[in-house]
Amino acid sequence: MFPLDVLETAEALLSRYRSAGKLLATAESCTGGLIAGALTEVAGSSDVVERGFVTYSNAAKTELLGVPETTLSRFGAVSGETAQAMAEGALAASHAQVALSVTGIAGPGGGSVEKPVGLVWFGLALRGEDAAQSDRQLFSGDRTAVRLASLRHGLHLLAHAF
Template structure:
């Protein structure tokens, strides 16, 4: 079974809908889920917010947060997840923002990806994963898989 299929089954059995807020993955999480027939029972919507303007306009990420921390940061990931949750009818929202490469900087290296998860009745959680300089496609796929894992664990934690 695929991770995406596991997410769909876990969410469907619990009556949960999912929203995604994606930057460096460009919609890969939503695509992985919607590649599977029957995903409309679980996937509520996806936001691809590649630019800071899109993050501000679509997810209400604050300019002050972007200025203080940069787009690739846990505070921005948390605001992205909270925004996706608030602007959808989903019970779980996941966000992803990172540096897929090539390149990066001394302070934000290639392969750094920040994730956040928003759910009803729980604080927004976030984490950073250093995938390393695997190459753009591999970082994006690793980030997609990690986000699917977060969704699966979140769904499984629900009654």
């Protein structure tokens, strides 16, 4: 179902978390659960993947992750501030030690000059840390290419989270 390199990355990441005794959670918007899906494609992932949230709508971001409506109205769903709030919310709503969020514009529509198609923000929150980090990426290609690049980058961030 997933490309071989994605599965190999997921397997290595899961092994690292397992050895460290860490759990992870995901909060995904534009990827629609692809990151959690790739991780759970690996047998035995249930001892590392604590939970995943697919929060495609702003209401879901607010209701499930506690993203403040003021953050969404001021910065938009596709922003570093929202990605940080999503990661922090996933951490707060889970038993995980690491939470990754992703929110972006996969296209083909929905982009603007300020926020073009392919713009994706990631958030990474670690239990015990004061605030989540955010990471901005601009991927090229069609919707599938943007989502696949987001999946790969999200796995990379998780692999290097600690």
